[in-house]
Amino acid sequence: MASKAWPYEEARKLLKRWPDGKPDGEPMVFETGYGPSGLPHIGTFNEVLRTTFVRQAYEELTGGAPTRLIAFSDDMDGLRKVPDNVPEHEMLSQHLGKPLTRIPDPFGSHESFAHHNNAMLRHFLDRYGFDYEFLSATECYSSGRFDEVVRSANGERVIGYSYAVDKREVVYFDPEYKALHASLSRAIPKLPLINFLGASQDGGKILLLASADNDPGRYFVFDKTAKRLNEVMLVRPELEKRTLAEVNPVTVTSTDGTPMPAYLTLPVGKDPKNLPAIVLPHGGPSSRDEWGFDWLAQFLAARGYAVLQPNYRGSAGFGDAWLMENGFKSWRTSIGDITASAKWLASQGIANPKRIAIVGWSYGGYAALQSAAVEPGLFKAVAAIAPVTDLSMLKRESGNFSNRDLVAQYIGSGPHIEEGSPLRRAAQIKVPVLLVHGDMDQNVGVAESVEMEQALRKNGTPVQFLRYRSLDHQLDDATARREMLTSIGTLLEKTIGR
Numbered sequence: 267m268a269s270k271a272w273p274y275e276e277a278r279k280l281l282k283r284w285p286d287g288k289p290d291g292e293p294m295v296f297e298t299g300y301g302p303s304g305l306p307h308i309g310t311f312n313e314v315l316r317t318t319f320v321r322q323a324y325e326e327l328t329g330g331a332p333t334r335l336i337a338f339s340d341d342m343d344g345l346r347k348v349p350d351n352v353p354e355h356e357m358l359s360q361h362l363g364k365p366l367t368r369i370p371d372p373f374g375s376h377e378s379f380a381h382h383n384n385a386m387l388r389h390f391l392d393r394y395g396f397d398y399e400f401l402s403a404t405e406c407y408s409s410g411r412f413d414e415v416v417r418s419a420n421g422e423r424v425i426g427y428s429y430a431v432d433k434r435e436v437v438y439f440d441p442e443y444k445a446l447h448a449s450l451s452r453a454i455p456k457l458p459l460i461n462f463l464g465a466s467q468d469g470g471k472i473l474l475l476a477s478a479d480n481d482p483g484r485y486f487v488f489d490k491t492a493k494r495l496n497e498v499m500l501v502r503p504e505l506e507k508r509t510l511a512e513v514n515p516v517t518v519t520s521t522d523g524t525p526m527p528a529y530l531t532l533p534v535g536k537d538p539k540n541l542p543a544i545v546l547p548h549g550g551p552s553s554r555d556e557w558g559f560d561w562l563a564q565f566l567a568a569r570g571y572a573v574l575q576p577n578y579r580g581s582a583g584f585g586d587a588w589l590m591e592n593g594f595k596s597w598r599t600s601i602g603d604i605t606a607s608a609k610w611l612a613s614q615g616i617a618n619p620k621r622i623a624i625v626g627w628s629y630g631g632y633a634a635l636q637s638a639a640v641e642p643g644l645f646k647a648v649a650a651i652a653p654v655t656d657l658s659m660l661k662r663e664s665g666n667f668s669n670r671d672l673v674a675q676y677i678g679s680g681p682h683i684e685e686g687s688p689l690r691r692a693a694q695i696k697v698p699v700l701l702v703h704g705d706m707d708q709n710v711g712v713a714e715s716v717e718m719e720q721a722l723r724k725n726g727t728p729v730q731f732l733r734y735r736s737l738d739h740q741l742d743d744a745t746a747r748r749e750m751l752t753s754i755g756t757l758l759e760k761t762i763g764r
Contacts, residue, residue, distance in 0.1 A: 277324040293332035341380035419465035432515035479513035511567040531573040543572040543617035549628030551593025578603035597686040621762040623647040635688035647761035656689040692721035698728040704737030
């Protein structure tokens with residue numbers, strides 16, 4: 267076939283890359299995307315039609331090689347504007363920025379606006395006889411079908427996807443990388459977290475990073491021709507001679523009986539009974555902790571503390587129901603899970619209930635302060651790094667940024683603004699507090715820690731404030747982090763011992 271029509275030209279590009287077809291007879295996958303912020307229209311139809319033309323040209327050029335066409339709906343996308351051709355404009359305007367699957371259907375016929383638009387798209391395609399498979403971003407993520415895409419070492423191709431349950435797993439649909447990963451896993455079995463980072467121009471050499479819970483990571487170069495793997499650099503050479511703690515996935519039972527995933531890091535060489543312990547909630551709140559190396563948890567474990575990192579309700583990666591509205595609007599549930607984590611440590615005999623403290627960064631710092639206010643006798647010390655302390659202040663901080671409306675909607679309004687703000691409950695915090703914040707923090711303004719320090723001092727609560735005048739939210743400075751860790755260590759040793 268000598269046709270120069272563009273579908274055939276696009277199909278020939280695929281044949282040039284895979285002249286013998288996909289390995290093991292796998293079908294060639296064609297995918298078309300749809301962002302269902304509005305009703306399906308002629309542009310949606312044309313995109314599927316164009317992709318179908320390329321698919322048919324490929325089938326003709328290959329003599330009928332197997333193919334698949336996926337119509338993918340990005341229904342986790344946020345609603346950017348209210349479409350003109352739908353009812354309930356006022357209602358929809360209140361949901362700007364929210365994922366479409368969490369917005370009511372203005373037509374009142376489906377579970378959500380996204381479900382309505384997805385149904386319309388499928389009816390539209392079925393009516394004209396398209397041969398396709400339909401996938402929804404919400405369903406794929408919420409079911410664990412995929413979490414993140416995995417790319418080839420040179421970044422040019424998607425070779426698989428990854429997801430995290432207890433540990434992160436990778437599913438490769440590229441047979442070459444699937445085989446390579448299997449070979450590497452046999453060669454470096456103690457470094458199961460393997461990431462392909464780069465490649466030489468000819469693709470003959472691959473740069474990769476391999477790590478584990480008790481190994482911060484090592485860079486390797488794999489020579490595909492010589493089939494040789496060479497270690498070239500350590501991520502943290504200072505830790506090479508130290509025995510680091512293992513991280514164990516555990517299930518914590520919250521106060522309402524809900525099982526909660528968490529990670530427990532126990533100090534090396536110590537009997538895991540009646541230990542001093544730290545609850546270390548992650549930031550976000552719509553983030554999550556994963557199995558792997560965590561420098562802050564390892565620092566605490568090295569000083570003899572059991573460290574528990576709960577993926578409390580409000581964490582991402584466990585479906586919409588677990589995510590709730592978010593950890594601010596639903597703070598009682600999130601904070602309840604975090605305080606339940608401390609009680610679980612004691613109930614399991616791992617922690618001495620009189621020797622538990624809480625340390626957190628960003629939302630984790632917020633959670634540390636709020637937990638100490640909600641249950642004053644539970645924790646014996648608080649270290650809050652770059653913490654949110656007042657929800658109304660957090661909303662005001664975004665006033666000069668383009669995302670101010672999204673931030674305002676995310677935090678919301680109502681009684682939780684005062685009840686869920688540690689600054690408003692400073693009088694209830696009775697234990698020593700360490701605050702750490704950078705002046706250049708654009709995520710959470712330093713004023714939140716400034717006012718928290720003043721409120722704690724006013725109420726007679728012991729407080730230390732480390733303020734760094736040229737650092738941002740991450741505090742990426744060796745001197746500052748050394749001082750911060752030293753101060754955390756001193757606080758903990760004074761309050762819960764070692």
